[in-house]
Amino acid sequence: MDRKEILASVPIFSGLAGKHLKQLSKLMVPRSFKAGDAIVHEKDQPAAFFIVVSGKVEVVRGEAGGKPQVLATLGPGEFFGEMALFEGYPRSATVRAIEDTECLAMTGWDFRAELSTDAEITMAVLETVVRRLRELEERHPE
Numbered sequence: 001m002d003r004k005e006i007l008a009s010v011p012i013f014s015g016l017a018g019k020h021l022k023q024l025s026k027l028m029v030p031r032s033f034k035a036g037d038a039i040v041h042e043k044d045q046p047a048a049f050f051i052v053v054s055g056k057v058e059v060v061r062g063e064a065g066g067k068p069q070v071l072a073t074l075g076p077g078e079f080f081g082e083m084a085l086f087e088g089y090p091r092s093a094t095v096r097a098i099e100d101t102e103c104l105a106m107t108g109w110d111f112r113a114e115l116s117t118d119a120e121i122t123m124a125v126l127e128t129v130v131r132r133l134r135e136l137e138e139r140h141p142e
Protein backbone atom coordinates (compact mmCIF):
# COMPACT_ATOMS: atom_id res chain seq x y z
CA MET A 1 0.00 0.00 0.00
CA ASP A 2 1.31 3.49 -0.73
CA ARG A 3 1.08 6.30 1.80
CA LYS A 4 -2.15 7.69 0.30
CA GLU A 5 -3.87 4.29 0.50
CA ILE A 6 -2.72 3.89 4.10
CA LEU A 7 -4.17 7.29 5.01
CA ALA A 8 -7.46 6.45 3.28
CA SER A 9 -7.81 3.50 5.69
CA VAL A 10 -7.33 5.69 8.79
CA PRO A 11 -10.75 6.48 10.30
CA ILE A 12 -10.07 10.19 10.99
CA PHE A 13 -9.15 10.70 7.31
CA SER A 14 -11.73 8.38 5.75
CA GLY A 15 -14.04 11.22 4.63
CA LEU A 16 -11.34 13.07 2.69
CA ALA A 17 -11.24 13.40 -1.09
CA GLY A 18 -8.39 11.76 -3.01
CA LYS A 19 -6.69 15.10 -3.74
CA HIS A 20 -6.66 16.04 -0.08
CA LEU A 21 -5.31 12.59 0.90
CA LYS A 22 -2.50 13.03 -1.60
CA GLN A 23 -1.59 16.45 -0.13
CA LEU A 24 -1.72 14.99 3.36
CA SER A 25 0.43 12.01 2.41
CA LYS A 26 3.17 14.42 1.30
CA LEU A 27 3.24 15.92 4.80
CA MET A 28 3.65 12.57 6.53
CA VAL A 29 6.95 10.83 7.11
CA PRO A 30 7.28 7.06 7.81
CA ARG A 31 8.93 6.25 11.13
CA SER A 32 9.89 2.74 12.33
CA PHE A 33 10.24 1.66 15.95
CA LYS A 34 11.44 -1.54 17.56
CA ALA A 35 9.45 -3.25 20.32
CA GLY A 36 10.40 -1.46 23.55
CA ASP A 37 11.24 1.92 21.95
CA ALA A 38 9.65 5.00 23.52
CA ILE A 39 8.16 7.06 20.70
CA VAL A 40 7.17 10.04 22.85
CA HIS A 41 8.17 10.68 26.46
CA GLU A 42 5.90 11.98 29.19
CA LYS A 43 6.75 15.63 30.01
CA ASP A 44 8.75 16.21 26.79
CA GLN A 45 7.85 19.13 24.58
CA PRO A 46 5.78 17.91 21.61
CA ALA A 47 7.06 17.93 18.05
CA ALA A 48 4.83 15.59 16.06
CA PHE A 49 1.53 13.76 15.64
CA PHE A 50 1.61 10.01 14.87
CA ILE A 51 -0.62 7.47 13.15
CA VAL A 52 0.01 3.76 13.76
CA VAL A 53 0.27 1.93 10.42
CA SER A 54 1.25 -1.49 11.79
CA GLY A 55 2.24 -2.94 15.14
CA LYS A 56 1.06 -1.85 18.57
CA VAL A 57 1.89 0.84 21.14
CA GLU A 58 0.92 1.39 24.75
CA VAL A 59 0.22 4.70 26.47
CA VAL A 60 1.77 4.76 29.95
CA ARG A 61 1.62 7.47 32.59
CA GLY A 62 3.79 7.87 35.71
CA GLU A 63 6.78 5.69 34.77
CA ALA A 64 9.23 8.14 36.35
CA GLY A 65 7.39 7.99 39.68
CA GLY A 66 7.69 4.19 39.80
CA LYS A 67 3.93 3.61 39.54
CA PRO A 68 3.31 3.24 35.82
CA GLN A 69 -0.27 3.03 34.68
CA VAL A 70 -1.17 1.74 31.19
CA LEU A 71 -3.92 4.02 29.91
CA ALA A 72 -4.47 2.45 26.52
CA THR A 73 -3.13 0.20 23.80
CA LEU A 74 -3.35 1.55 20.25
CA GLY A 75 -3.03 -0.32 16.96
CA PRO A 76 -3.26 0.23 13.19
CA GLY A 77 -5.40 3.20 12.14
CA GLU A 78 -5.23 4.84 15.56
CA PHE A 79 -3.33 8.03 16.42
CA PHE A 80 -1.47 9.63 19.31
CA GLY A 81 0.43 12.79 20.15
CA GLU A 82 -2.47 15.19 19.54
CA MET A 83 -2.98 16.30 23.16
CA ALA A 84 0.25 18.22 23.73
CA LEU A 85 -0.10 19.77 20.27
CA PHE A 86 -3.62 21.01 21.06
CA GLU A 87 -2.74 22.31 24.48
CA GLY A 88 0.80 23.58 24.06
CA TYR A 89 1.67 21.56 27.19
CA PRO A 90 4.29 18.81 27.53
CA ARG A 91 3.40 15.22 26.61
CA SER A 92 0.73 13.78 28.93
CA ALA A 93 2.13 10.23 28.80
CA THR A 94 4.86 8.04 27.34
CA VAL A 95 3.92 6.08 24.21
CA ARG A 96 5.99 2.92 23.74
CA ALA A 97 6.05 0.37 20.95
CA ILE A 98 5.13 -3.06 22.34
CA GLU A 99 5.68 -4.68 18.95
CA ASP A 100 7.84 -3.56 16.04
CA THR A 101 5.76 -0.62 14.86
CA GLU A 102 5.47 1.52 11.75
CA CYS A 103 4.00 5.00 12.07
CA LEU A 104 3.36 7.98 9.85
CA ALA A 105 4.36 11.24 11.55
CA MET A 106 3.35 14.83 10.84
CA THR A 107 4.97 17.91 12.37
CA GLY A 108 2.97 19.75 15.03
CA TRP A 109 2.88 22.77 12.75
CA ASP A 110 1.30 20.80 9.87
CA PHE A 111 -1.12 19.06 12.24
CA ARG A 112 -2.41 22.38 13.56
CA ALA A 113 -2.63 23.81 10.05
CA GLU A 114 -4.71 20.77 8.91
CA LEU A 115 -7.08 21.11 11.85
CA SER A 116 -7.58 24.79 11.30
CA THR A 117 -8.46 24.32 7.62
CA ASP A 118 -10.49 21.11 7.78
CA ALA A 119 -13.43 20.89 10.16
CA GLU A 120 -14.06 17.24 9.20
CA ILE A 121 -10.64 16.13 10.46
CA THR A 122 -11.00 18.29 13.57
CA MET A 123 -14.37 16.70 14.40
CA ALA A 124 -13.01 13.19 13.83
CA VAL A 125 -10.00 13.84 16.09
CA LEU A 126 -12.26 15.35 18.75
CA GLU A 127 -14.66 12.38 18.63
CA THR A 128 -11.76 10.04 19.35
CA VAL A 129 -10.36 12.24 22.13
CA VAL A 130 -13.78 12.45 23.81
CA ARG A 131 -14.24 8.67 23.51
CA ARG A 132 -10.84 8.09 25.14
CA LEU A 133 -11.78 10.49 27.96
CA ARG A 134 -15.07 8.65 28.50
CA GLU A 135 -13.30 5.26 28.58
CA LEU A 136 -10.78 6.60 31.10
CA GLU A 137 -13.55 7.96 33.32
CA GLU A 138 -15.45 4.67 33.16
CA ARG A 139 -12.34 2.85 34.37
CA HIS A 140 -11.60 5.43 37.09
CA PRO A 141 -15.00 6.82 38.10
CA GLU A 142 -14.01 8.45 41.41
Ligand code: CMP
Pocket residue numbers: 040046059071072079080081082083084085090091092093094095132133136
Ligand atom coordinates in the same frame (compact mmCIF):
# COMPACT_ATOMS: atom_id res chain seq x y z
P1 CMP B 1 0.30 13.67 23.99
O1 CMP B 1 -0.01 14.21 25.35
O2 CMP B 1 0.78 14.63 22.98
O3 CMP B 1 1.38 12.50 24.13
C1 CMP B 1 0.98 11.29 24.78
C2 CMP B 1 -0.22 10.77 24.04
O4 CMP B 1 -0.82 9.62 24.59
C3 CMP B 1 -1.37 11.80 24.08
O5 CMP B 1 -0.97 12.95 23.39
C4 CMP B 1 -2.49 10.99 23.52
O6 CMP B 1 -2.38 10.85 22.12
C5 CMP B 1 -2.19 9.62 24.17
N1 CMP B 1 -3.05 9.44 25.35
C6 CMP B 1 -2.96 10.08 26.53
N2 CMP B 1 -3.93 9.65 27.36
C7 CMP B 1 -4.61 8.69 26.71
C8 CMP B 1 -5.72 7.85 27.02
N3 CMP B 1 -6.32 7.88 28.21
N4 CMP B 1 -6.17 6.98 26.07
C9 CMP B 1 -5.57 6.93 24.86
N5 CMP B 1 -4.53 7.70 24.50
C10 CMP B 1 -4.05 8.56 25.40
